[in-house]
Structure formats: C-alpha cells, structure tokens
Amino acid sequence: MGISERRERERDQTRAKIMNAARDMFAREGYDAVSMRKIAEAVEYSPTAIYVHFKDKEALFGEMCREDFARLSDAFRELARIEDPVERIRRLGQSYVRFATQYPNHYRLMFMTPHSHLPKDEMQCSKGNPDEDGYAFLRAAVMEAIAQDRFRSEFSDVELATQTLWAMAHGIASLQITKGDESWFNWRPIEERAKVGLEAILRGILADVKLIVPPRKMRKAGVR
Amino acid sequence: MGISERRERERDQTRAKIMNAARDMFAREGYDAVSMRKIAEAVEYSPTAIYVHFKDKEALFGEMCREDFARLSDAFRELARIEDPVERIRRLGQSYVRFATQYPNHYRLMFMTPHSHLPKDEMQCSKGNPDEDGYAFLRAAVMEAIAQDRFRSEFSDVELATQTLWAMAHGIASLQITKGDESWFNWRPIEERAKVGLEAILRGILADVKLIVPPRKMRKAGVR
Numbered sequence: 001m002g003i004s005e006r007r008e009r010e011r012d013q014t015r016a017k018i019m020n021a022a023r024d025m026f027a028r029e030g031y032d033a034v035s036m037r038k039i040a041e042a043v044e045y046s047p048t049a050i051y052v053h054f055k056d057k058e059a060l061f062g063e064m065c066r067e068d069f070a071r072l073s074d075a076f077r078e079l080a081r082i083e084d085p086v087e088r089i090r091r092l093g094q095s096y097v098r099f100a101t102q103y104p105n106h107y108r109l110m111f112m113t114p115h116s117h118l119p120k121d122e123m124q125c126s127k128g129n130p131d132e133d134g135y136a137f138l139r140a141a142v143m144e145a146i147a148q149d150r151f152r153s154e155f156s157d158v159e160l161a162t163q164t165l166w167a168m169a170h171g172i173a174s175l176q177i178t179k180g181d182e183s184w185f186n187w188r189p190i191e192e193r194a195k196v197g198l199e200a201i202l203r204g205i206l207a208d209v210k211l212i213v214p215p216r217k218m219r220k221a222g223v224r
Numbered sequence: 225m226g227i228s229e230r231r232e233r234e235r236d237q238t239r240a241k242i243m244n245a246a247r248d249m250f251a252r253e254g255y256d257a258v259s260m261r262k263i264a265e266a267v268e269y270s271p272t273a274i275y276v277h278f279k280d281k282e283a284l285f286g287e288m289c290r291e292d293f294a295r296l297s298d299a300f301r302e303l304a305r306i307e308d309p310v311e312r313i314r315r316l317g318q319s320y321v322r323f324a325t326q327y328p329n330h331y332r333l334m335f336m337t338p339h340s341h342l343p344k345d346e347m348q349c350s351k352g353n354p355d356e357d358g359y360a361f362l363r364a365a366v367m368e369a370i371a372q373d374r375f376r377s378e379f380s381d382v383e384l385a386t387q388t389l390w391a392m393a394h395g396i397a398s399l400q401i402t403k404g405d406e407s408w409f410n411w412r413p414i415e416e417r418a419k420v421g422l423e424a425i426l427r428g429i430l431a432d433v434k435l436i437v438p439p440r441k442m443r444k445a446g447v448r
Contacts, residue, residue, distance in 0.1 A: 030254025112336060114402050135409065154420060160412045163399075164421045171395025175387075178338050185359065188384045196378060197388045204424030 015053050018043055019064045027105040031061065031113065065115075068106045069133065075099050076137050085144035086202065092138055093169040093198040100173035101190055112174055138162055152207045161205060168201040169194075239277050242267055243288045251329040255285065255337065289339075292330045293357065299323050300361050309368035310426065316362055317393045317422040324397035325414055336398055362386055376431045385429060392425040393418075 021042040025034045036057050040050040054060035075095050082088040100107040139162045145151055146158060155161040176190050187193075203209050245266040249258045260281050264274040278284035299319050306312040324331040363386045369375055370382055379385040400414050411417075427433050 028254075029256050030252075032253050033257030112398070112402055115406065155424075157412070159410050160416065160420060163409075163412060163417055164424055167395035167399055167417065167421055168392055168425070169395070170399055171391035171393070174336070174398055175391055175394055178336055182339065185387075186383050188381070188387060192384065193387055193391065196384060197391055200379075200388055200428030201392065201425055202428070204426070204428030 011053075015063075018045075018050060018053055019060065019067065022060055023064055023068075023105050023109060026061070026113075027108045036060070061109075065110065068103075068110050071103070071106065072096075072099055072110070072134050073137070076134060080137075085141045085148065086150055086206065088141045089138065089145065089165060090198060090202060092141065093165065094194055096134070096169045097173045097176075097190070097194040097198075101176060104177045107173060107177060111170060112177070135162065135166065138166060150207060151205050155205050164205065165201060168197055172197050235277075239287075242269075242274060242277060243284065243291065246284055247288055247292075247329050247333060250285070250337075251332045260284070289334065292327075292334050295327070295330065296320075296323055296334070296358050297361070300358060304361075309365045309372065310374055310430065312365045313362065313369065313389060314422060314426060316365065317389065318418055320358070320393045321397045321400075321414070321418040321422075325400060328401045331397060331401060335394060336401070359386065359390065362390060374431060375429050379429050388429065389425060392421055396421050 018039065022034065022039045025039060025042060034057070036050055036054075037047050039057075039060070040047045043050075054063065075098070076092060079088055079091050079095060082091060100111075139158060142151075142162045142165065143158050146156055146161065151161060155164070172190075172194050176193075179185060180187060180190070242263060246258065246263045249263060249266060258281070260274055260278075261271050263281075263284070264271045267274075278287065299322070300316060303312055303315050303319060306315060324335075363382060366375075366386045366389065367382050370380055370385065375385060379388070396414075396418050400411075400417075403409060404411060404414070
C-alpha cells in the first residue's frame with residue numbers, strides 16, 4: 001500500500017470515527033444540544049482537528065446522513081431484481097424494518113428527527129433517484145403495481161399509495177425504537193409484527209388479494 | 225372567589241406555564257439537554273421558585289406526561305359510546321392522528337421519545353386502565369371485535385392486532401410531524417392519508433370487509 005493510499009484510508013477511518021460518535025450523540029441528546037466541541041471531546045481530538053474533516057456541524061450531519069441513506073439503499077439494491085412489484089414492496093418493507101432495528105441510531109436521525117432546520121443542501125441528503133433514495137425506490141415499485149392494476153382504485157394515486165405503505169413500515173419500526181423496551185405493552189416479536197403488519201396493509205391495498213401472480217403473467221398463461 | 229381558591233388557581237396557572245415551557249424545550253432540545261435552571265430562565269423564575277412546584281426534572285416530566293395522556297384520553301372518551309367496535313377503532317385512529325397534528329410537541333414527547341431512561345414511576349405515566357390509557361382503550365375495542373369474529377384468524381391475538389393498528393396510526397402521525405414540511409415528498413393532505421391509511425389497515429385485518437354491521441346484530445335481524 002502506498003503512502004497516499006494509507007493516508008486516505010486513515011483519513012476515512014478518522015471521518016468514520018467522528019461520524020459514529022456524532023451519530024450517537026445526536027440520537028441521544030438531540031441535534032441542537034450537540035456542538036462540534038463536544039464531538040471533538042468525545043473522540044479525544046482538539047476542536048481544530050475536527051474542523052479539518054468537517055467545515056461545520058451542518059456539513060458533518062449532511063455527510064453522515066448521506067452515508068446512512070446510502071447504507072439503506074445497499075439493503076434495498078438486491079431487491080431491485082424481484083420482478084413482481086407487489087413482492088418487491090413486501091420485501092422492501094421487511095428490509096426497511098430490519099434496517100431500523102439493526103441501526104436504531106441511524107434510523108432515528110434519518111426518519112424520526114426533523115431535518116427542516118438544516119441548510120437546504122444538507123436537508124436534501126435523502127432526496128435522489130431510485131438507486132439512492134428509499135422513497136423513490138418504493139414509489140417506483142408502487143407505480144409498477146398500479147400499472148398492472150394490482151391496487152384498489154383509491155390507490156391509483158401513486159403518492160398516496162407510497163405514503164400509506166411507508167407509514168405502515170415506519171410505524172412498526174419507530175414504535176419498536178421508541179417503545180420497544182417498555183415491557184408492559186406485551187409486545188409481540190418485532191419480526192412477527194413486521195410480517196403481519198406489512199401483509200395486512202398490502203391486503204388492504206390490493207385489488208384482489210388472491211392475485212399473487214401479476215395479472216399479465218396470468219393472462220399469458222391463460223388463467224384469465 | 226376566596227383567597228385559598230385564588231391561590232390554588234394561581235398555583236395551577238404557574239405550574240401550567242412551567243410545563244408548557246418545558247414541553248417546548250424538551251421537544252426542541254431533547255430531554256437530556258434541558259435542565260431545571262434552563263426551564264426557570266425560560267419562564268423568568270428563579271431556580272428556587274421552580275423547585276417549589278416540581279421537586280426535580282423527572283417529576284416535572286412525569287406530571288407533564290400524565291397531563292398529556294389525560295388530554296388524549298379526553299379526546300377518546302366520547303368515542304366510548306360508539307357501540308360497534310370496528311367503527312370505534314376507525315374513529316379512534318382518526319382522533320389519534322388529529323391529536324398528533326394539533327399537539328405535535330405533546331405527541332413527540334409521548335410517543336416519539338423513549339421514556340426508558342426515566343425513573344420507573346414517571347415512565348409509567350402512560351400506563352393505566354381504558355379510561356386513561358390510549359393503548360388499553362384501543363385494546364378493549366380490539367377484544368370486542370375479536371369476540372364478534374370480525375377479524376381474520378391471524379388477528380385473533382389481541383396484542384398483535386392492537387399493535388398493528390397502533391403502528392399504522394403512529395406511522396401516519398409521526399411521519400407528518402417529522403417529515404410533513406419536507407415538500408419534495410409531494411405529501412397528500414394529512415386528513416386524506418389518515419382516512420385512506422386507517423381504512424386500508426382495517427380492510428387488511430377484517431375477516432369480511434362487507435360486514436360493517438356486527439354479525440351478532442345481523443343474526444338477530446335474521447340476515448344470516
């Protein structure tokens with residue numbers, strides 16, 4: 001490994017270390033309560049050293065946020081191959097809830113914390129094309145499902161259908177993060193809640209719940 | 225009005241003023257970042273004066289939390305009269321989302337903030353009987369619906385059904401609070417999202433979506 005390569009790796013490791021510490025602190029104390037000075041203290045750097053890597057707190061948050069959304073997209077990418085859009089939506093929901101339970105601090109900052117106080121550039125860290133952005137990815141699958149007449153007529157509005165499906169997955173994920181350890185709720189296992197909840201919302205949206213196979217295929221096969 | 229009556233009213237007003245300031249600060253800065261001293265500053269009291277009303281931050285949070293859950297219960301109470309449990313569940317969901325949009329700071333502290341770091345007494349501020357506790361209220365309606373064979377068989381588990389319905393309402397409410405002002409999502413109006421989303425999850429849970437009238441009544445009326 002050359003010197004410049006090693007330097008770059010060290011630089012990446014330092015940035016990752018700073019971002020990990022910052023993520024924990026943001027999730028625990030809230031965005032406003034955390035300063036660059038406090039983050040520097042947590043990783044035992046001087047305040048000056050941390051500014052070498054991030055010009056200010058907003059820039060640090062923005063980069064962390066972009067990294068976290070990229071990680072979610074990685075989880076989604078393999079699902080792009082699933083041909084049936086309804087099956088893709090189902091698996092997307094499961095993968096989304098799994099991400100939230102594996103990375104609760106990431107999830108809290110991505111989806112449970114307002115970004116509207118951030119500068120516009122940083123706020124839009126989650127906006128992108130289907131390759132990078134979970135919402136766009138789900139929306140694309142919903143669009144396909146609508147085009148195949150798989151959804152009930154009130155869900156012919158692609159935004160409304162996308163937002164309804166997202167709300168279900170988000171509700172399951174975020175209750176788990178906020179309330180999952182309050183034992184008097186007598187929680188059913190999160191895997192069961194995710195499976196049954198996502199199944200129920202799909203059942204509520206689908207025009208014909210018996211149509212597991214897309215209608216086009218069925219027509220081809222002479223089923224209809 | 226007698227002197228003691230007036231004193232009590234003034235005392236209540238002072239407590240309410242402190243709790244309102246504290247609620248805004250908790251919601252904005254996070255529980256940990258807010259101190260009794262900061263709250264006193266915000267209402268322009270001396271730190272000593274605030275301790276006359278609340279023995280510490282945990283006690284203040286606990287009382288605020290109990291008040292907020294009582295307010296939610298007030299919104300639910302009139303729904304207790306609705307005889308049909310499925311209709312009651314539907315209206316409960318709408319009322320819940322309306323509460324969240326009307327009182328976003330209350331909602332954030334009640335349902336979007338972990339309470340597990342609080343002393344046990346304060347943490348359990350939301351636990352109670354159906355008269356006081358939203359979860360218990362929903363659960364009681366779900367139990368009735370199950371007893372009337374209104375739900376599909378996988379929802380014969382009262383906790384799982386309650387948790388699924390709650391997740392849907394919470395997902396709609398909390399996405400609105402966190403992401404509702406991020407305009408690129410092209411949000412449909414919250415009222416529409418609530419109506420359509422709650423309808424869809426009920427449709428996914430109900431054994432027979434055409435059974436608006438409870439089966440018992442239908443039997444009595446000789447429909448079956």
